[in-house]
Amino acid sequence: MKMTGLLSRRSNDLAGVVGTVRQVRAGSPVPRKLGSKDVAVLDLNRTSAATARAVVEADVAAVVHVPRPGEEMLPRAAFRILASSTIPVIEDADLAEVEDGTRVRIDEGVVYSVKTEGQLATGREVGPETLLSEVHAAENGYVESALAHLANATEFLSLEHQLLLDGEGLPGIDVDFTGRHVVVVTGDRASEAQLSDLKPFMKEYRPLVVGVDGGAELLRAARISADVVVATPTGVSDEVLTDGAVLVVPADRDGRAEGLERVTELGVGATTFPAAATARDMALLLAFHGGAEMIVVTGDDRGLENAFGASSAPSSTMVDTAVSSRLVHADACATLYRSRGAGIGLALVVLAALIAVAAVVVARDSAQDLLIWAIDAWNTFALWVQGLVR
Structure with a gap:
């Protein structure tokens, strides 16, 4: 890693990179206020190229890669994008449970709490050359695993095709x-x-x-x-x-x-x-x-x-x-059920509103006018609910 890029991020008071933890969840948008005083914590195995570019553009103080337990590196573009930047990348430091907004200091791969100076996690800082070397190894390993897996899957198919098909x-x-x-x-x-x-x-x-x-x-x-x-x-x-x-x-x-x-x-x-x-x-x-x-x-x-x-x-x-x-x-x-449930909940709210309006009509108009209004309102409401649940 270019030491000039790393040194520019060091605090005058404490050794290492100092920043605020920002958890970047897979599939979630990058926080709008992500910037040079933040430490982005993410799983690079599930980080899209677009997210990685956004993190680099935000010029964060450091990136902490937290993969799922026991999972090997995947050959994702995110690793290459970070390797082309001057942002420090820390591996094997598990900050997945550290809350957003926590101030941390990272020195030689060890993560400390700024508030207590207690050690939160231990990892290792990797430079661009090491990161690219790991990505190349991950590519080879991924392909080899796929070939072995598909060979075993084909063998299973040859043994159990009657079970699978019929x-x-x-x-x-x-x-x-x-x-x-x-x-x-x-x-x-x-x-x-x-x-x-x-x-x-x-x-x-x-x-x-x-x-x-x-x-x-x-x-x-x-x-x-x-x-x-x-x-x-x-x-x-x-x-x-x-x-x-x-x-x-x-x-x-x-x-x-x-x-x-x-x-x-x-x-x-x-x-x-x-x-x-x-x-x-x-x-x-x-x-x-x-x-x-x-x-x-x-x-x-x-x-x-x-x-x-x-x-x-x-x-x-x-x-x-x-x-x-x-x-x-x-x-x-x-997810689909929650979306459907939300629509039905809204329908119930609308129904309650119609009942309230009916009460007002009862107080003001004749029973015949109420009946005509109620029929029209109910038909409209029923057609709308049918559209929600289709």
């Missing part, structure tokens, strides 16, 4: 998915918050609920009854196994299933599902080939950021493709 080999269970909305809750870290966001949707549509591994525990903690649980018995509690849901136990293609003895000890019934797929994939296939109208799945998004990572099973690439015509991610479902 549902051959699906176990028979006493649950009718035909024409129903289905919510599949996984044990991924994002599922708990997504499940909370989905509660209004679930309250109105009463979908069938499928708990997958740790997702079954999340449902129980949220006091939501699962209709189906797809899980290895040794990975969930006795309470989940005995709650009354239809239990499906993943098994190898040769029929061997882990933990069946535990099910027997508890005196509950279970159906095995032999396939070279994950429990999540099995749940999606059960709903899809069972005739579900829509399948909402919780968990981490499966965009290109995560598509080829260690947490993404090759089988899921093929299964998601097979069920894509009915698959909706939990975040998208919650």
Whole structure:
């Protein structure tokens, strides 16, 4: 890094870069007042080129890159854009939970609170050459991971194409998915918050609920009854196994299933599902080939950021493709439902206003005039509400 650019940002009183934390969330607009006295905290793996350019144009004091836990660098343009600037970039210093407006001092990768001088996080400062070298390595690693992932996905397709295309080999269970909305809750870290966001949707549509591994525990903690649980018995509690849901136990293609003895000890019934797929994939296939109208799945998004990572099973690439015509991610479902709910709420406000106006008309005009006005107003209102819910 050009030392002149770095030194110009140093405080006369304290060593290092001093600035105010500004959290820049993925997908959110860059704060309008972002400037040279700020430290931009963001996940460069999910930062668009436009956002990176805006951060550089704001000439911030420093950028702190906070990726998701355990995630490798992705070859995003944001890294190259920052490498072409003189802005210090700090990696591995987790400031994700530090509040906006916190004054910090960054010296040799260590982040301190200006107020208390306590250490908030430890990272490392990377210069342009190091940053570009890391991006090149990330490009190679990303492509290699993709090739390996797609090779394994193709192998899965060769083994399970009959299951994917026609549902051959699906176990028979006493649950009718035909024409129903289905919510599949996984044990991924994002599922708990997504499940909370989905509660209004679930309250109105009463979908069938499928708990997958740790997702079954999340449902129980949220006091939501699962209709189906797809899980290895040794990975969930006795309470989940005995709650009354239809239990499906993943098994190898040769029929061997882990933990069946535990099910027997508890005196509950279970159906095995032999396939070279994950429990999540099995749940999606059960709903899809069972005739579900829509399948909402919780968990981490499966965009290109995560598509080829260690947490993404090759089988899921093929299964998601097979069920894509009915698959909706939990975040998208919650967003659409909130938009719809807002429109209905507005409709209720308008209805209340019409009632108030009617009261005034009653006080002033004849009953016949009121009847004519009420019919016209109601027809207009009904047509408007129909437009909201279409």
